[in-house]
Amino acid sequence: MRFSDLIRMSAGNLWRRKLRTILTVLGVVIGTASIIVMVSIGIGQNRSLMMAIEESGSLTSVQVYNWGRGSGEDQLLLNDSMLEDFLAIEHVESVSPRLNFNVVMKQGAYICEWLQLIGVDRATLEKIPLGEGRLPDKDAESLEFVVGNTVITNFYNEKTQEYYWETQKIPEVDFMNQPLFTIFDRDSYYQSQSGQGESPKKYLLQASGMVEGDINTWNQYSYGVYCDIDALKATLKKIFRNKVIPGQPTQKNGKPYSEFCYEEVFVNVDKMDHVQDVLSAIQEIGFEAYSDAEYVESMQQQSRTTQLVLGGIGAVSLFVAAIGIANTMMMSIYERTKEIGVLKVLGCAMGNIRTLFLMEAAFIGFIGGLVGIILSYAVSFLINKVAGNAMGNYYYYGSSVEASISYIPPWLALAALGFAVLIGIISGFLPALRAMKLSPLAAIRNE
Amino acid sequence: MAGKEPVIEVKNLYKIYKVGQNKVRALNGVDMTIYRGEFCSIVGTSGSGKSTMLNMLAGLEKPTKGTIKVAGQHIEKLSENQLVKFRREKVGFIFQSFNLLGTMNAVENVALPLSFRGVPKKVRLKKASEMLDLVGLKTQKKHRPNQMSGGQQQRVGVARALVVNPEIIFADEPTGNLDSHTSAEVMELMRKVVTEQNKTLVMVTHDNHLATFADRIFHIIDGKIVKVEERDHSRDMKISEAATVEELLQKSAMEDIIEPDASETEEAKKPEEALETLRQKEIQQVEQP
Ligand SMILES: Nc1ncnc2c1ncn2[C@@H]1O[C@H](COP(=O)(O)OP(=O)(O)OP(=O)(O)O)[C@@H](O)[C@H]1O
Numbered sequence: 001m002r003f004s005d006l007i008r009m010s011a012g013n014l015w016r017r018k019l020r021t022i023l024t025v026l027g028v029v030i031g032t033a034s035i036i037v038m039v040s041i042g043i044g045q046n047r048s049l050m051m052a053i054e055e056s057g058s059l060t061s062v063q064v065y066n067w068g069r070g071s072g073e074d075q076l077l078l079n080d081s082m083l084e085d086f087l088a089i090e091h092v093e094s095v096s097p098r099l100n101f102n103v104v105m106k107q108g109a110y111i112c113e114w115l116q117l118i119g120v121d122r123a124t125l126e127k128i129p130l131g132e133g134r135l136p137d138k139d140a141e142s143l144e145f146v147v148g149n150t151v152i153t154n155f156y157n158e159k160t161q162e163y164y165w166e167t168q169k170i171p172e173v174d175f176m177n178q179p180l181f182t183i184f185d186r187d188s189y190y191q192s193q194s195g196q197g198e199s200p201k202k203y204l205l206q207a208s209g210m211v212e213g214d215i216n217t218w219n220q221y222s223y224g225v226y227c228d229i230d231a232l233k234a235t236l237k238k239i240f241r242n243k244v245i246p247g248q249p250t251q252k253n254g255k256p257y258s259e260f261c262y263e264e265v266f267v268n269v270d271k272m273d274h275v276q277d278v279l280s281a282i283q284e285i286g287f288e289a290y291s292d293a294e295y296v297e298s299m300q301q302q303s304r305t306t307q308l309v310l311g312g313i314g315a316v317s318l319f320v321a322a323i324g325i326a327n328t329m330m331m332s333i334y335e336r337t338k339e340i341g342v343l344k345v346l347g348c349a350m351g352n353i354r355t356l357f358l359m360e361a362a363f364i365g366f367i368g369g370l371v372g373i374i375l376s377y378a379v380s381f382l383i384n385k386v387a388g389n390a391m392g393n394y395y396y397y398g399s400s401v402e403a404s405i406s407y408i409p410p411w412l413a414l415a416a417l418g419f420a421v422l423i424g425i426i427s428g429f430l431p432a433l434r435a436m437k438l439s440p441l442a443a444i445r446n447e
Numbered sequence: 448m449a450g451k452e453p454v455i456e457v458k459n460l461y462k463i464y465k466v467g468q469n470k471v472r473a474l475n476g477v478d479m480t481i482y483r484g485e486f487c488s489i490v491g492t493s494g495s496g497k498s499t500m501l502n503m504l505a506g507l508e509k510p511t512k513g514t515i516k517v518a519g520q521h522i523e524k525l526s527e528n529q530l531v532k533f534r535r536e537k538v539g540f541i542f543q544s545f546n547l548l549g550t551m552n553a554v555e556n557v558a559l560p561l562s563f564r565g566v567p568k569k570v571r572l573k574k575a576s577e578m579l580d581l582v583g584l585k586t587q588k589k590h591r592p593n594q595m596s597g598g599q600q601q602r603v604g605v606a607r608a609l610v611v612n613p614e615i616i617f618a619d620e621p622t623g624n625l626d627s628h629t630s631a632e633v634m635e636l637m638r639k640v641v642t643e644q645n646k647t648l649v650m651v652t653h654d655n656h657l658a659t660f661a662d663r664i665f666h667i668i669d670g671k672i673v674k675v676e677e678r679d680h681s682r683d684m685k686i687s688e689a690a691t692v693e694e695l696l697q698k699s700a701m702e703d704i705i706e707p708d709a710s711e712t713e714e715a716k717k718p719e720e721a722l723e724t725l726r727q728k729e730i731q732q733v734e735q736p
């Protein structure tokens with residue numbers, strides 16, 4: 001028999017029993033849709049994770065820490081010459097140090113006694129999402145900075161001693177339009193507070209920009225006050241001329257080092273595959289180092305498990321649908337015993353009869369799979385809309401990512417369709433064999 | 448019959464059914480030869496083994512013992528797959544209960560066996576349509592089986608058996624579900640086809656009268672052929688000077704197309720009746736020892 005004739009005949013048989021076909025197809029629709037939706041949730045989760053990490057760029061970077069800044073026994077210094085050594089390591093593309101410095105800031109009645117200025121390089125500054133203003137100018141006369149969107153809540157009213165966390169009243173601090181009195185020498189400040197010594201010099205500094213978002217949103221830049229690392233170095237050198245800069249280590253004789261020492265350095269690696277090598281190289285030098293790659297791996301493992309479990313739930317419903325297909329096919333063979341007998345008497349090849357029934361089952365799988373795909377896109381859309389809204393702006397691993405709980409990549413839809421057809425064929429297999437083996441005598445017997 | 452060429456040769460054929468402890472000898476040592484272009488009927492009482500015989504010849508059932516050679520092939524040795532192929536290529540089948548597919552119309556039903564041979568749709572529908580013309584169903588081509596009378600359905604059945612141009616046509620009680628008048632029409636149709644197209648037709652019936660349409664009649668009792676009757680139908684042609692059998696047939700075929708007025712029907716029936724009475728006499732003659 002020609003392939004077109006086989007298709008026409010099997011489709012015709014399904015069409016003849018419309019209601020039963022529709023009911024059987026419905027089972028496959030639900031089965032396919034639940035598999036797709038379940039797996040899509042796992043994929044969506046994984047994807048949000050990957051997107052968040054890619055955005056923060058931390059997948060290819062190694063964080064190196066030196067909390068004591070070389071004040072320990074070993075005198076291991078994380079300074080610019082060490083960074084040169086890091087750059088010499090194979091696969092290292094760039095290094096980006098961080099220089100942290102704590103200051104006191106004041107505006108009007110409001111004060112923040114512990115505010116960390118973070119000096120970073122240009123590339124890092126440029127990643128900061130700005131809500132208003134501009135990035136700090138490296139060559140500005142006085143130090144400029146970008147203020148994190150939640151920093152304002154660290155200020156309190158000096159006179160009334162009212163804190164934001166008590167009153168929920170946002171302190172009246174205007175970073176963008178008014179200057180802030182900044183004290184770099186916090187030791188002298190505390191001494192003068194307790195009445196000893198004169199109060200240290202105050203500098204008038206101006207913010208150049210604000211990090212995106214209000215005080216209720218959070219991203220990895222929300223808490224910090226960022227400035228250009230070179231500008232910060234220059235400012236500190238000017239203020240603490242010939243003195244030991246607070247927080248910086250000293251030599252055995254008590255004198256400061258000529259270079260700045262960092263607490264934290266990001267080492268950027270060319271490829272994720274090389275992160276582990278670079279990590280061990282740095283750890284060998286003696287630094288504490290850490291990479292997100294390990295964390296990501298465990299997260300991926302976890303999301304794979306989730307996908308398996310969710311997919312399994314879907315698979316159960318498709319399995320039920322498969323039983324439905326087998327049942328329908330069996331019924332239709334019992335009904336058509338005589339007809340099949342006639343076909344055999346008239347010389348329809350056994351293989352053709354088997355193919356006819358397999359095709360019918362495959363059709364059920366195919367149509368069910370197709371409708372199931374459409375249904376699952378609709379359900380996925382709804383989940384993302386409803387649940388996504390309920391969760392508000394969804395932050396994952398320190399970075400904002402479009403909330404997508406369920407994501408159906410094209411390959412998933414195609415694979416599900418193929419799977420549905422396969423399920424159809426498998427469940428149609430036994431009935432088809434049975435039909436093939438029916439006796440042609442059934443056609444002759446008169447009931 | 449000049450130059451007799453055997454198409455079916457049956458030797459020492461046995462079919463024994465086991466029902467519990469009992470053995471039913473449906474066929475009990477049958478020998479028979481059927482020649483090309485012959486119209487044979489197998490006649491016998493109910494349970495005498497006619498259907499078993501025919502099923503065996505058409506390769507629908509395996510014999511217990513004996514050989515069946517059809518169109519040069521020993522079909523008792525064939526596998527089920529080969530049997531299907533054998534039927535597809537050599538055999539046409541006419542059923543008692545017509546067995547047309549309810550979802551297909553007349554043309555599609557006739558074209559069905561051609562589709563098993565991989566004939567393209569256009570070609571097979573054209574061929575089927577020609578066949579329906581031949582059996583006198585010009586206007587019912589698009590009718591579904593449930594929109595046709597029994598006689599019309601069996602004509603479709605005959606067309607379906609003929610369309611593949613088979614070497615042998617088997618028919619098991621082809622008129623069993625029809626009234627006597629329609630039965631006669633269908634029998635005439637089959638006769639006409641056999642003579643015109645030089646086909647071999649083997650028909651099973653329990654009706655002695657219908658059996659007389661054949662050239663040879665095999666009488667079967669309890670699974671054994673007890674008598675073979677030869678009939679010469681060449682004389683039939685001379686029965687009516689006014690109309691040959693072919694003309695009669697055409698007339699009866701026309702009845703389905705044009706509603707004939709009463710007088711015409713009367714006329715058409717007269718020679719038929721004459722034919723019938725003559726046949727009755729002949730049977731009596733043969734049966735008298
Ligand atoms: N499948 C079977 N199993 C057991 N016995 C069977 C089977 N088929 C036929 N028989 C027996 O074989 C014998 C012949 O049956 P068969 O059908 O050939 O009769 P028949 O001549 O066609 O009768 P009828 O005119 O009623 O159709 C019967 O006695 C019947 O009971």
Ligand SMILES: [Mg+2]
Pocket residue numbers: 497498499
């Ligand atoms: Mg019978």
